[in-house]
Amino acid sequence: MGFLSDMFDARKIKGPVFYKEFSEDNKQLADLxxxxxxxxxxxxxxIKKDIILLKVGLDGEKNVNYxxxxxxxxxxxxxDIRISHEDNIAxxxxxxxxxxxxxVIETKKLTGDIVxxxxxxxTRKFKNNYGKVxxxxxxxxxxxxxxxHVRILEDMLKKNGLIKIRPVYSMVVIANPKSIINRTKAPADIKNNIIKHDQITDMLNKKIKKVIPSEKMRESQMMDIxxxxxxxxxxxxxxxxxxxxxxxxxxxxxINSKVEEVIEESYEKVVEIKIEQPVEKIAEIEIQKPIEKKEDLIEKNYEELYEKLKxxxxxxxxxxxxxxxxxxTNNTLEEIIKVKPKNKEELLKVQGFGKVKVEKYGEDIIGIIME
Structure with missing residues (x-):
């Protein structure tokens, strides 16, 4: 029946059909x-590091899915297909x-430029805000x-009688829109096998146009695979x-982290209290404010910044x-106030702040400091 359908061009698959869908409800992520x-x-x-890496990977696969x-x-x-074939896993x-x-598409959501x-x-190159490596x-x-992965899959399909001469191609897709791929010096076989995720449709159409029409696979064969x-x-x-x-x-x-946690939560409850009592006018007398000493100003600025960051x-x-x-932590907070970083590079030098935290909170923290 499938053969007759193909003969009369009565195909049911007229666009992308997902037999195994991408899902953001990832079991591994939930377990972690x-x-x-x-x-x-x-x-x-x-564990937190693996959670972050897994989320980055899933975000890249989501871009490809789109x-x-x-x-x-x-x-x-x-x-997300995992196969086992003759003691090999892919x-x-x-x-x-x-x-x-x-x-077979391998998705990579890498930070930095790729050379x-x-x-x-x-090679991966990481740059600062000024473009310096x-x-x-x-x-x-x-x-x-x-x-x-392709070799394992191809051998598995051939030995199970699902393909004979039909090619199995490899493609690496960089799913980070900010990444730049410099492949000017790359060998041709590598240059043609790595693209950005927004080039997927164009790449597939070009490969399809190069194929001889008579080599079209029957729809039933596609479904069997x-x-x-x-x-x-x-x-x-x-x-x-x-x-x-x-x-x-x-x-x-x-016990130490528990004590710190209790202190943190107690403090946060205090700073969330809002005093909304009416202010009574005592008299329309202008009172000159006393001139604050330099050390008092420094202490006041410290306390204000400390409270804002908290x-x-x-x-x-x-x-x-x-x-x-x-x-x-509180120790990190105090060091931030001491250093007063003006950019992300300076914030990276603060103990407790790595690249991930700097990218996540850096702009906000620097903005608070520069207010």
Whole structure:
């Protein structure tokens, strides 16, 4: 029946169809966030770091999902497929089954600019607000990583009789709109296999136009491949106790952090009290204010800035459903006031502020200081 439908061009797949949808309700993320709330030791920081990285990755996959859904290309899409084949495991961000080929997309939402040299080596460069490179680091080639995934998938499909000569392509998609890819010196095979997420539709259309029309796959074949992958997908189970080296002690309340937490919460309740009593006029007498001493002014400015930063921290903790000291501690707050950073680079030097926190809270904090 499917063969007759193809003969008379009565295809049902006329645009992107998702056999396994992208979802923001990610089980791994939910498990990590639950674990983060339970763990009381400093190992919370390791969990928090993984939560941030996972959220970044999911955000990148969401960008790719949007482009695929709006491509209008007849194909079957599967998100987050994990396959096992002959002692090999491959985690595939997206598998696209088009009428002419299958494609594996590896999604990367990387910060910084990406440079690929003539040897195919990848380097990431981080710049400050003035465009000056402040950090440079090598990274594992996502092209090599995804090529391995493609080899596993292709061999699996061939040995299960689902394809014979139909190609399986690899494509790395950079899903951060701010990233710049410098591939002028990259070898051709690498240059053509890495794109920005907003180039997906154009890339797919170009590949389809190069294919001979007679090589079009039957719709039933496309469905067979997609259903096979869906059936053979296996969910990964994480042993978080082993990964983070957790013991029963890590779930016990640390007395020092508990004391700080109580102090923080008590303070925040105090600063939230609003006094709205009417002010009575005693007399229409102009009273000259006493001249404040320099040291009094310094102390007053310190206290005002301290209170403003405390209020900001409390607001952010409520917004993100975190304890106030998770935003920054009292010691960090005092160092901020002491340093009075004028830009993000200076804030990075403050103990307790890494790149993530600077990007997240930096502009607000600097704005409060510069008021």
């Amino acid at each position: 966030e639950e674990l983060f709330e339970k763990v009381k030791s400093k190992k919370k920081n390791l 482009e695929l859904k709006n491509s209008f290309i007849p194909m079957i899409c599967l998100h 985690q595939l961000d997206y598998v696209l089954v088009t009428e002419y080929f299958t494609m 690929i040299n003539e040897a195919g080596e990848f 402040i950090k440079e680091e090598g990274m594992y080639s996502p092209i090599a990583q995804n090529s391995r 997609a259903n096979f992958l869906k059936r053979n997908h296996t969910e990964i189970t994480y042993d978080y106790y082993k990964k983070y080296g957790l013991t029963d002690e890590d779930f016990k309340e640390d 209020k900001y921290r409390y607001a952010k903790s409520q917004e993100e459903a975190l304890k106030a000291y998770c935003i920054f």
